[in-house]
Amino acid sequence: xxxxxxxxxxxxxxxxxxxxxxxxxxxxxxxxxxxxxxxxxxxxxxxxxxxxxxxxxxxxxxxxxxxxxxxxxxxxxxxxxxxxxxxxxxxxxxxxxxxxxxxxxxxxxxxxxxxxxxxxxxxxxxxxxxxxxxxxxxxxxxxxxxxxxxxxxxxxxxxxxxxxxxxxxxxxxxxxxxxxxxxxxxxxxxxxxxxxxxxxxxxxxxxxxxxxxxxxxxxxxxxxxxxxxxxxxxxxxxxxxxxxxxxxxxxxxxxxxxxxxxxxxxxxxxxxxxxxxxxxxxxxxxxxxxxxxxxxxxxxxxxxxxxxxxxxxxxxxxxxxxxxxxxxxxxxxxxxxxxxxxxxxxxxxxxxxxxxxxxxxxxxxxxxxxxxxxxxxxxxxxxxxxxxxxxxxxxxxxxxxxxxxxxxxxxxxxxxxxxxxxxxxxxxxxxxxxxxxxxxxxxxxxxxxxxxxxxxxxxxxxxxxxxxxxxxxxxxxxxxxxxxxxxxxxxxxxxxxxx
RNA sequence: GCGCCUUUAGCUCAGUCGGUAGAGCAGCGGACUUUUAAUCCGUUGGUCCUGGGUUCGAGUCCCAGAGGGCGCACCA
Numbered sequence: 001x002x003x004x005x006x007x008x009x010x011x012x013x014x015x016x017x018x019x020x021x022x023x024x025x026x027x028x029x030x031x032x033x034x035x036x037x038x039x040x041x042x043x044x045x046x047x048x049x050x051x052x053x054x055x056x057x058x059x060x061x062x063x064x065x066x067x068x069x070x071x072x073x074x075x076x077x078x079x080x081x082x083x084x085x086x087x088x089x090x091x092x093x094x095x096x097x098x099x100x101x102x103x104x105x106x107x108x109x110x111x112x113x114x115x116x117x118x119x120x121x122x123x124x125x126x127x128x129x130x131x132x133x134x135x136x137x138x139x140x141x142x143x144x145x146x147x148x149x150x151x152x153x154x155x156x157x158x159x160x161x162x163x164x165x166x167x168x169x170x171x172x173x174x175x176x177x178x179x180x181x182x183x184x185x186x187x188x189x190x191x192x193x194x195x196x197x198x199x200x201x202x203x204x205x206x207x208x209x210x211x212x213x214x215x216x217x218x219x220x221x222x223x224x225x226x227x228x229x230x231x232x233x234x235x236x237x238x239x240x241x242x243x244x245x246x247x248x249x250x251x252x253x254x255x256x257x258x259x260x261x262x263x264x265x266x267x268x269x270x271x272x273x274x275x276x277x278x279x280x281x282x283x284x285x286x287x288x289x290x291x292x293x294x295x296x297x298x299x300x301x302x303x304x305x306x307x308x309x310x311x312x313x314x315x316x317x318x319x320x321x322x323x324x325x326x327x328x329x330x331x332x333x334x335x336x337x338x339x340x341x342x343x344x345x346x347x348x349x350x351x352x353x354x355x356x357x358x359x360x361x362x363x364x365x366x367x368x369x370x371x372x373x374x375x376x377x378x379x380x381x382x383x384x385x386x387x388x389x390x391x392x393x394x395x396x397x398x399x400x401x402x403x404x405x406x407x408x409x410x411x412x413x414x415x416x417x418x419x420x421x422x423x424x425x426x427x428x429x430x431x432x433x434x435x436x437x438x439x440x441x442x443x444x445x446x447x448x449x450x451x452x453x454x455x456x457x458x459x460x461x462x463x464x465x466x467x468x469x470x471x472x473x474x475x476x477x478x479x480x481x482x483x484x485x486x487x488x489x490x491x492x493x494x495x496x497x498x499x
Numbered sequence: 500g501c502g503c504c505u506u507u508a509g510c511u512c513a514g515u516c517g518g519u520a521g522a523g524c525a526g527c528g529g530a531c532u533u534u535u536a537a538u539c540c541g542u543u544g545g546u547c548c549u550g551g552g553u554u555c556g557a558g559u560c561c562c563a564g565a566g567g568g569c570g571c572a573c574c575a
Contacts (some may be wrong), residue, residue, distance in 0.1 A: 004509090005508080005544095005546085006508095006545080007508055007509060007526090007543090007545070008508090008509045008544095009509095009543045010509090010526075010527090010528055010543075010544065011509055011525075011544090012509090014526060014527070015526095044545080066541080070535075070537095072534045072535060072537050072538095073531085073534095073537095074531050074532065074533085074534065074537075074538090075530075075531040075532060075535070076531085076532045077531090077532045077534080078534090079533075079534040079535060081535075090534085090535070092533075092534085094532070096532080110526095111525075121551080124533050124534075125534085126532040126533070126534070126535070128533090128535065129537095130533085130534095144507045144509085145510080145526075146509085146510080146525080147509075147510040147511080147525090147538080148509090148510040148511050148523090148524055148525070148536095149510085149524070149525075149536070150510095150511080150523090150524065151510070151511040151512085151524080152510085152511090152534050153510075153511095154510085154511065154512095155506090155511095155567085156567065156568060157506090157566065157567045158567095160567090169510090211575070212574090212575070213574070213575085214574090215508065228564085233502070257574075259574045260572085260573050260574055262569090262570090262574085263568095263569080263570095264574095264575090265573095265574065313570075336502085357572095363575090367575070392575095393575075409575085416575075421575070447573095470575095485513095485568095485569095495566090495567085496565095496566070496567090
């Protein structure tokens with residue numbers, strides 16, 4: 001535990017004195033076990049909206065519990081604000097009703113204490129719906145002083161390191177996290193309703209594949225210290241399940257990538273991957289569009305538009321579509337043609353024209369060109385389709401155009417939201433693409449994973465035609481909740497130790 | 500990894516030209532029976548992120564380091 005400063009220690013000591021005073025009157029906050037809560041703050045505000053100033057609903061009594069966030073003492077009466085998970089409820093306490101001892105208890109309560117109150121609703125002189133307290137119990141004591149009641153907690157570092165304090169005093173943080181929970185719950189409902197099985201595949205793998213990123217390494221004591229890797233994707237195991245005949249599977253799981261940390265990257269993040277046998281990329285696109293439109297409806301309260309930063313983004317279907325190569329050609333005034341892009345030398349030349357540094361591989365060069373030329377224009381939800389095969393090692397080739405694959409990515413507000421393709425199910429093609437990756441590793445791209453040869457063997461048992469999708473949940477929540485940093489949608493973003 | 504910004508009371512923030520530390524809130528004492536950032540009177544509280552240096556004198560200037568934020572690079 002950190003050392004307290006002198007001033008802070010005095011504040012804690014004062015709270016301990018109040019705790020001792022409560023206990024001396026037989027009211028030990030930490031001895032309580034339950035409270036018969038039968039209403040929440042917002043429920044009561046909604047239910048008694050009809051009350052007029054001065055009107056009381058004395059015939060109905062309620063139990064509410066929450067954290068004391070504000071206390072206004074005026075001699076023989078007290079007004080206090082209680083916060084629960086739904087919102088704020090004002091309470092009104094009279095000394096002549098609850099008695100001297102109980103009133104002394106209220107006077108000894110500190111901001112942050114947990115209190116259960118019992119009473120009836122009325123509308124105060126100033127028009128605020130208020131609970132008139134008849135009985136109460138102190139359910140917990142805050143020994144630490146809370147941040148400023150008006151400004152909340154602003155110190156970003158402290159907000160992340162002590163998220164519990166952030167959640168107590170900054171309601172918008174709580175709202176964003178609750179919205180994240182709702183988005184994930186709605187996503188599950190939407191998928192489950194379409195006959196998918198939610199599955200869980202291992203996090204510890206001997207070979208972390210299915211994406212290109214540096215993995216975290218660890219050791220398994222029970223296996224003589226054998227080295228293992230934390231997964232960087234769930235893709236290959238989910239496709240093994242498709243081979244096994246489960247046909248429609250998904251996993252919402254934590255993925256680990258040992259890469260940089262910034263406003264859109266956290267070393268551990270949440271990914272939805274979903275696979276459907278007998279679907280192709282267009283079926284998946286339709287599903288994807290319906291899901292995102294549905295979630296935008298949930299967040300916007302039934303609408304199609306969301307205010308994201310300074311822009312209004314419309315999630316009305318259908319979303320825009322543009323070909324990968326066509327898009328780059330369009331936003332380069334036709335200079336960066338398909339022929340140039342698909343030729344490694346041509347792509348290198350484009351990099352030079354754009355003033356970008358040389359890339360180690362053709363695929364890397366294409367990514368850089370895409371990011372510079374097309375991505376900045378992808379504000380409204382847009383499906384980018386028909387990716388080159390060189391940057392899509394696990395996707396099936398497009399019929400009649402073997403340099404491209406049946407793949408799309410959904411972009412919104414210039415951020416990649418999802419990545420989907422018709423899965424490669426030809427084991428011979430898969431083997432040769434893994435062999436190509438070995439060469440890329442040899443060229444020094446150490447983010448290219450080691451091949452997973454058992455996955456090739458699985459394909460040799462026969463995988464039906466299948467479409468798959470990956471959706472970065474954190475970025476999706478960022479988009480839908482209008483947050484610009486991934487840390488604002490993660491409860492506990494990774495921070496360096498100490499502080 | 501590079502650049503810019505930032506770190507002062509429990510919280511939110513001031514701090515001028517280098518002259519010995521300020522406010523509001525919270526806390527503490529008092530007044531107050533419909534307040535809501537309650538109000539009014541009084542009052543406590545400081546490792547100025549750390550370590551060096553310059554100087555008669557450093558919160559302030561210089562160097563190094565730490566934490567954090569943003570941008571770049573990296574990262575499907």
